[in-house]
Amino acid sequence: MNATAIDNLFQQKIDLDLNIEPKDQMPEKYRLHLIRQISQHAHSEVIGMQPEGNWITRAPSLRAKQILLAKIQDEGGHGLYLYSACETLGISREELIDQLHTGKAKYSNIFNYPALTWADIGAIGWLVDGAAIVNQVSLQRTSYGPYARGMVRICKEESFHQRQGYEIMANMMKGTEAQREMAQDAMNRWWWPSLMMFGPHDSDSPHSGDAFTWKIKRKSNDELRQKFIDKTVQQAEVIGLTIPDDELRWNEEKQGYDHGEINWEEFKRVINGNGPCNKQRMDHHKKYHAEGAWVREAAAAYAKENSK
Amino acid sequence: MTKKEALFNYLLQLGDNALIQGHRLSEWCSKAPFLEEDLALTNMALDNIGRAQSFLKYAGDIEGIGRTDDDLAYKRGERQFYNHLIYELPIGDFAYTIAKQLIISVFEYFQYTELTQSKDSTITGIASKSLKEIKYHKLHATDWCMRLGKGTVESHQRLQEAFNALWMYTVELFEMYESDAILVKDGIAIDLNIVKMKWKEMIATILKEATIDIPTVDYMQTGSRRGIHTEHLGHLLAEMQYLQRAYPDATW
Ligand SMILES: [Fe+2]
Numbered sequence: 001m002n003a004t005a006i007d008n009l010f011q012q013k014i015d016l017d018l019n020i021e022p023k024d025q026m027p028e029k030y031r032l033h034l035i036r037q038i039s040q041h042a043h044s045e046v047i048g049m050q051p052e053g054n055w056i057t058r059a060p061s062l063r064a065k066q067i068l069l070a071k072i073q074d075e076g077g078h079g080l081y082l083y084s085a086c087e088t089l090g091i092s093r094e095e096l097i098d099q100l101h102t103g104k105a106k107y108s109n110i111f112n113y114p115a116l117t118w119a120d121i122g123a124i125g126w127l128v129d130g131a132a133i134v135n136q137v138s139l140q141r142t143s144y145g146p147y148a149r150g151m152v153r154i155c156k157e158e159s160f161h162q163r164q165g166y167e168i169m170a171n172m173m174k175g176t177e178a179q180r181e182m183a184q185d186a187m188n189r190w191w192w193p194s195l196m197m198f199g200p201h202d203s204d205s206p207h208s209g210d211a212f213t214w215k216i217k218r219k220s221n222d223e224l225r226q227k228f229i230d231k232t233v234q235q236a237e238v239i240g241l242t243i244p245d246d247e248l249r250w251n252e253e254k255q256g257y258d259h260g261e262i263n264w265e266e267f268k269r270v271i272n273g274n275g276p277c278n279k280q281r282m283d284h285h286k287k288y289h290a291e292g293a294w295v296r297e298a299a300a301a302y303a304k305e306n307s308k
Numbered sequence: 309m310t311k312k313e314a315l316f317n318y319l320l321q322l323g324d325n326a327l328i329q330g331h332r333l334s335e336w337c338s339k340a341p342f343l344e345e346d347l348a349l350t351n352m353a354l355d356n357i358g359r360a361q362s363f364l365k366y367a368g369d370i371e372g373i374g375r376t377d378d379d380l381a382y383k384r385g386e387r388q389f390y391n392h393l394i395y396e397l398p399i400g401d402f403a404y405t406i407a408k409q410l411i412i413s414v415f416e417y418f419q420y421t422e423l424t425q426s427k428d429s430t431i432t433g434i435a436s437k438s439l440k441e442i443k444y445h446k447l448h449a450t451d452w453c454m455r456l457g458k459g460t461v462e463s464h465q466r467l468q469e470a471f472n473a474l475w476m477y478t479v480e481l482f483e484m485y486e487s488d489a490i491l492v493k494d495g496i497a498i499d500l501n502i503v504k505m506k507w508k509e510m511i512a513t514i515l516k517e518a519t520i521d522i523p524t525v526d527y528m529q530t531g532s533r534r535g536i537h538t539e540h541l542g543h544l545l546a547e548m549q550y551l552q553r554a555y556p557d558a559t560w
């Protein structure tokens with residue numbers, strides 16, 4: 001089959017809502033788009049372990065410590081499924097990590113913000129996992145089979161994380177004055193970066209065209225962001241947290257909230273490497289990857305010797 | 309020492325070992341040599357925190373003045389902790405953590421095997437559940453001892469050095485004090501002399517296969533049974549207890 005025939009057959013499958021599987025022929029651009037998107041997702045799960053890991057040893061109760069440890073393990077597990085899904089597209093884990101280290105591959109910008117207080121652990125679970133779910137639910141129907149199936153499994157766990165994060169915030173809001181202040185402060189710092197997780201406005205979104213034709217992406221950035229805002233505002237009100245947006249108003253006509261403009265200057269600055277923790281997160285990952293080299297070498301040498 | 313005091317102290321020893329071990333293992337989060345190993349280490353941390361919670365809760369019940377598992381974990385000072393010294397030592401490099409894991413998991417394997425026969429049914433309940441986890445911890449440590457011991461020149465050397473550094477903390481694991489003596493009589497606590505023999509034998513076998521020499525040391529450390537620790541424990545507790553200490557009126 002020539003390239004055009006492959007492309008046609010491929011698009012027919014897509015149009016029939018059939019999943020594309022690893023052994024199917026696919027256009028090179030589709031494959032590369034998926035590698036970029038899935039690896040970005042995998043790296044996000046892994047880099048996200050850092051801000052939350054920052055609080056394991058200081059978690060304020062044995063129960064909170066166990067919940068946080070289990071959550072971070074889930075995230076690492078998500079990283080693993082997603083790396084495997086990516087490997088079905090003909091790229092190795094080592095290459096993927098290399099791309100992360102050289103900056104060729106990205107990870108979610110949200111993890112370039114610091115987890116400063118215990119309330120941030122609540123805010124991350126509630127808002128960041130909450131935003132991730134909205135996005136990932138729509139990806140359960142994405143066209144690439146291994147990615148779609150990974151999302152189904154991941155979404156179940158993410159909704160636990162979201163509830164647990166919310167529970168932390170709710171408990172703090174029922175607590176002392178200092179706890180309420182801590183919770184509101186975390187809300188203030190995490191709200192806007194969470195909205196940025198959905199990416200630029202649809203009108204400025206550079207990669208969306210092909211992603212829609214290939215049904216990798218099923219809903220637009222602005223649609224998803226709106227969904228997230230609508231479900232989150234009410235949750236905040238119930239526990240007495242204020243959304244840090246003066247322009248937030250219920251819009252009867254669209255049956256959704258209008259909100260203030262996102263600081264796109266900040267968005268661009270952080271994406272381009274100048275957020276509070278970009279350098280810290282990358283240095284951490286590189287440092288411990290390099291420190292582990294002798295262990296990986298030993299394991300490989302041992303495995304080779306024992307397979308003889 | 310009354311029997312009740314002895315049991316309270318004994319439960320603190322068991323709970324503190326698990327708590328401190330869980331804390332140290334959790335420090336590996338996002339720092340392990342590869343992702344699968346990151347998950348293995350933090351999963352073992354989680355096992356330990358769960359076990360600590362069970363023992364400290366029971367300890368609080370036995371003490372009978374209303375202290376909870378969290379009170380015991382977060383509001384005792386460094387002189388009131390009874391974990392063995394080896395548990396509180398910093399994580400070091402991966403070889404050091406693995407050597408520590410082997411020493412500890414083989415000890416706990418025999419300790420908990422005995423504890424499943426305790427006359428105290430709460431202890432046997434916790435011990436049976438823990439033993440399943442400990443078997444996996446032991447397998448994990450043994451596998452890594454083989455890989456590191458026989459992997460490369462560097463990994464062999466690092467593992468040997470780790471065992472050399474840790475060896476002076478091994479004998480303390482088998483020391484028996486007043487609380488043990490009181491409880492052994494009633495079949496609640498276990499005789500650590502039996503555990504010591506079995507531990508020595510199994511460690512010797514594993515190290516031999518991993519081509520690691522059994523270290524010789526002039527002096528064996530001691531102190532934890534009297535609440536005398538290394539300098540490391542104070543830092544660990546300062547970190548672990550920070551929120552509870554900074555906001556004494558708060559519940560989380
Ligand atoms: Fe995740």
Ligand SMILES: [Fe+2]
Nearest residue numbers: 048075129132
């Ligand atoms: Fe996540």
Ligand SMILES: [Fe+2]
Nearest residue numbers: 075129158161
């Ligand atoms: Fe999550």
